[in-house]
Amino acid sequence: ILTNIIGRNNCKNMAKATAIDHLAVYFSDLVSARKFFVDGLGLELDQDYGDEIFLKIGSQKIALFHGSPKRNDINHLALKVDDFDGILNRLKALGYDVYKNDMVDGPDGIRIQLVS
16 A cells, blocks of 8 residues: 555655654553662663653663553654654555644554654
C-alpha cells in the first residue's frame, strides 16, 4: 500500500524514523521507580515534572509516569525522525489522525510521538 502512495523508487529516499527518543512507562510509585533507575541502575536525571520523570539512558531516555501499571501498559513510544513534516504529512495521507501536533495512534492503538 505504501509503495502505491509514494512510489516504489522513492522508498529509499523517503523520510524515516532514526532512533528511539524515549520510552514512557507507568509506575504506581514514582519514588520507588526513581530509586530503582537512578540509584540502582545509575541513570541520570534529565527532567522532573512531578508526575513524569525523564532519565537519560545513553542517547535515549526513559520516562517514568505516575499511573496504574496493571497491565504493564506503555504510555507511548517517541521516535526521533529526520523529516518531521514529511512524516507527518505521509501519516495524514495514510489516514492517521495526528493530535497534540506530534502524536499518532499507531497499530493496535499504541501511541507514537514524533520527535524532530
